Amino acid sequence: MDAISAELRQLLSRTNLVVFPEDYLIVHLPIGTKAISGEWFRPSTTRFAAVIQEPKLITMVVPRQKWLRMQSMFEKDKCEVSGPYRVVTFDVKLSLVARGYMAAIGSVLIESKVTALPISSFKYDHIIVPKAELPRTVKLLRDFLDGFKKTKSSPRPKNSR
Numbered sequence: 001m002d003a004i005s006a007e008l009r010q011l012l013s014r015t016n017l018v019v020f021p022e023d024y025l026i027v028h029l030p031i032g033t034k035a036i037s038g039e040w041f042r043p044s045t046t047r048f049a050a051v052i053q054e055p056k057l058i059t060m061v062v063p064r065q066k067w068l069r070m071q072s073m074f075e076k077d078k079c080e081v082s083g084p085y086r087v088v089t090f091d092v093k094l095s096l097v098a099r100g101y102m103a104a105i106g107s108v109l110i111e112s113k114v115t116a117l118p119i120s121s122f123k124y125d126h127i128i129v130p131k132a133e134l135p136r137t138v139k140l141l142r143d144f145l146d147g148f149k150k151t152k153s154s155p156r157p158k159n160s161r
Contacts, residue, residue, distance in 0.1 A: 013148040025083035
């Protein structure tokens with residue numbers, strides 16, 4: 001990876017990982033699936049969910065327990081479900097002009113052969129990882145991010161100007 005800019009180092013030094021406790025599933029639905037009511041995604045009952053519509057497919061990332069309650073709304077033979085996964089959120093507010101943030105995170109994951117699906121929102125980035133890979137993924141990312149926290153707070157040597 002290219003050298004990390006001072007701005008990016010500062011963002012990485014402020015980043016905290018948040019791991020949601022629920023297991024998640026990735027559900028693929030065909031285009032034309034009936035609309036899903038917003039009540040299924042109320043903040044009081046859904047900590048994290050993502051619905052992405054593409055020209056040929058709808059993808060949902062939903063808590064496993066929520067899917068078990070809502071799966072009867074869909075034709076079983078037209079749904080493809082995979083999981084369990086876990087959601088890791090990078091808790092630092094990003095602007096849309098922040099460059100290289102997910103590339104830096106992605107480099108760590110790629111070098112360690114971690115499978116991850118990145119999802120970004122307006123202010124935060126997340127990765128969806130297989131549940132079995134979560135402990136290793138969290139350790140790798142914490143070690144990576146801690147390296148920036150240490151450099152941020154390192155005292156300056158007394159003899160330097």
